[in-house]
Amino acid sequence: MSQPRVLVIGGGLAGLSATMRLAELGVNVDLVSLVPVKRSHSVCAQGGINSVNSLTRQQGDNEWKHFDDTVYGGDFLQHQPPVKEMADWGPRIVDLMDRLGVPFNRTPEGFRDQRRFGGTLFKRTAFAGATTGQQLLYSLDEQVRRWEVEGKVKKWEFWDFLEPVLDDGGRCRGAICQDLVTMQFRAFPADAVIIATGGCGLIYGRSTMSMVCTGSAVSRAYRAGAWYGNGEFIQVHPTAIPGADKLRLMSESARGEGGRVWVPKKPHDPRDPRTIPEAERSYFLEERYPKYGNLVPRDIATREIFDICTNEGLSVEKDRLCVYLDLTHVPRETLDRKLGGILEIYEKFQGVDPRVVPMKIFPAVHYSMGGLWVDYQKSSTGGLVEGSPRNQQTNIPGLYAIGECDYQYHGANRLGANSLLSCIFSGLFCAPGVIAGFDGGGKKAAEESSRLFESGLRREEERHHALLARTAGDENPYDLHQQLGNLMTRVATVVRRNEQLAAAYAEVCSLEERWGRCAVSDSGNWTNQNVVFTKSLGDMFPLAKLILKGALQRDECRGAHYKPDFAMPGLQATDPAEKRREAEQWCDRFEANTQRWLKSTVAKCGAGGEPEISYEDVDTSLTPPRPRLYGLVGGEMIEEVWNERQKKARVGEGQAQQPAYAGSAS
């Protein structure tokens, strides 16, 4: 390796942004991807990308409010400096993508059109119809191709990342990957390795994520010693199209463009929904959350839909859980112009035109807030130090993680349209720091590659051939995967209970043990999908275990992690004095819970592959945690009590002049 070289694993929005930026900064990049980069899961993103913009600024919005909505929506579980930096970069990132040719929707005056997404009252979301991810991905792909032609980037599509290579000092010096066509192995020496391999939804079997979102790369890094943060925080999206093969998303943009969620008041009302009068419908999100309506944060909307179907028995269908998502009141022309991409998906898979008939939807696993633990360096202004090698670096020096596979930006619940921003931001922002972190050892490692890389190559080859030879086992990997998915969906999604989580952990251990007896049906050594899938299934168990253990140990409700046994319901009293007393008690409990649980879960892969869990304090230096009230009954009283306490605390600290927080409780 005569010149510095970085290995980027993953060619979604995060990986392509990092690759583009590194190449611009003069560094050579090897870009490895399981699928052609244009087929990365980012291509499926529908609704849009968030940033403060000139329209929202006129309404009083600013970067601080975007930051604040993000941490409030995430239940304060994310370190605040990276989130602040990301919100500050938002407008520049959307401008950049516009200049790179993304065909964002425009208003008749030629300005970028904006829509509202969940968890905010501002229209911060720029969009390209309902195929925003595809347009962003293709624009970045064009840029990376430009650098490919210049010779700065070399793409390795249909390659599988198998393990990072660490030197004796524990620093990452490259990786071992496998060509999925010839099945040959290759060592990639590098000055730094960036993992940008997206989410791990396949652990849940059916989800809205693509079929390559197995989490295999992250699991391999985890087993090599990288820590994993906040694994138990898995987002279940409120609106997906139930399907036998997979669950297809019906983007939040449908509600952003006026879509209304409702159920008939009569259980399983057999009438055509169009003939059910308004008075006989329950628009339960609008009724319970008058301020945010259909655009409450996802964790809340999901729980409400789940609750109305399972506890209140108001599912639209008797034998299948679902509610209506209604766009039929929106003009057809608007729907085609702004939501064409997703409405076509519904029509194609359900055979019903959602412009005419309300859609039937139900929540589905969608996003992983957790991911590889990464570091950051805080600046004196509360954001990040640009160019610091600590930014996005895992606990393994020289190994970085960006995009959905890091744990950094979304805390306990991600706000819609913030992921595309965090992917592009983390990719662009980490590049100068990655370069600053070069220690010159990569070149030396390449020269001494025989010792460092050959043992990795040998290990992976042996593992592969041992699996190929397993033609006589009594277990079927696809069957085991289905069992794992069903189990995880049952116990570790919307509602979680300790006894079920504990039992599920034991069951996952047993599935993992059975995986050791899997037979592969294809023993050929050419484009063998069967062996690749079996390997990635094996990698799902360590992540499933850390999700379950993290969830089991976290005895509270925070964002997407909801345990009814630890819920803090709203106030019940109607008498003002009694209500006040209840609000005081509620705030006492909130304070105690914050003290105990406002911390990130950090999983380390222990001996025998069992997760060892520890906790890390969260940096809340920019805005203190406060009750996440949204539509909670008695929220106004709780907010009043809370603000009084905060004011008193500030007086105690000699900061009486600061205004009390005017929260976003509805």
Ligand SMILES: Cc1cc2nc3c(=O)[nH]c(=O)nc-3n(C[C@H](O)[C@H](O)[C@H](O)COP(=O)(O)OP(=O)(O)OC[C@H]3O[C@@H](n4cnc5c(N)ncnc54)[C@H](O)[C@@H]3O)c2cc1C
């Ligand atoms: C249906 C859907 C719609 C969405 N819509 C929105 C939206 O409108 N707005 C928003 O903000 N967010 C949205 N999201 C979330 C968002 O799309 C993702 O979080 C984001 O695209 C992830 O990008 P990424 O670059 O981190 O990873 P990905 O785009 O998933 O890319 C991962 C890359 O890693 C590669 N890879 C994986 N494993 C390996 C391996 N073992 N070896 C080599 N390469 C590997 C893959 O080939 C791929 O190139 C949506 C999500 C879904 C499921």
